Amino acid sequence: MNNKKQRSGVRIHRAEIEIKLSGRTDWWIKKAVRACFKKEKSAAVYDLDIIFVHDRYIRGLNREYLGKNNRTDVLCFPYNSGNTLQADMFISVDSCRRQAVSYGHTTLREILFVVVHGVLHLLGWEDRSPASRKKMWLRQEQILSATGVPG
Template identity: 40%
Template sequence: MAVLVNNLQEKTAVDDNTAAFLADAAGKVLSAAGYGGDAEVGLVFVDDDYIHKLNHQYRGVDSPTDVLSFAMMEGIPMAGGEEETILGDVVISLQAVGRQAKEYGHSFLREAAYLTIHGVLHLLGYDHIDEDKRKIMRLKEEEIIAALDFRGAK
């Protein structure tokens, strides 16, 4: 499985270890969902201004957010895409990660991992539109977070 990381911002430093850890977190979600080597997800790191524009353009919400998921598996399957399953992109505002990590009292890496997991679950069809779906999604998020080893991560 491929998790492609693209850093489109310069306000928050992202080292290779952090990018690899978050790619691994995304991979754990895909593995837990039964996807093998043919699955592909993009992780895109942006700043608040960038995600604000996306949030306004695609959701009609005129404010920044922490994470957006753009699923490729919705609608009619594309012809010729049998070799790889391109699930979509998860766009994360690293400025929001920093704020929320402080607000919730945990590390930047833990918050970034949580948002990565949350975004990938959206790509897989999970949602939190109502209380029952929110509980299911939250349980899955916590299960994956618990499977990560933050001790060796920077």
């Protein structure tokens, strides 16, 4: 019997994408992920890979796996293993930059909003209807507020 306590983890990959943000971007991302699990009262052990990509790449994933021929800001691919929530989360930096300008906040804040959105999907949240989308976005704002994210 293995009595080792499993640890949660987040790995961040930039796939040749330069993101000119605060030197603490990775720290903020990990803090946002932890806040999601805490606020959702989830004791799940998680093992997440967050991969930053361009629009063209995420559009290809969206077309191949979901049959949608358009770009999106985040796609999550869970592949749970035992008691561990494992997933790859792809985030379009291009979409985050555009959305940050559109919503009038920083790119860092938009990236964190999208990360929280992806984690909530992994925890079972849906946003297929206007009502569920509104509820999910409100929850994302609550979680981000709890992290103290700037801008």
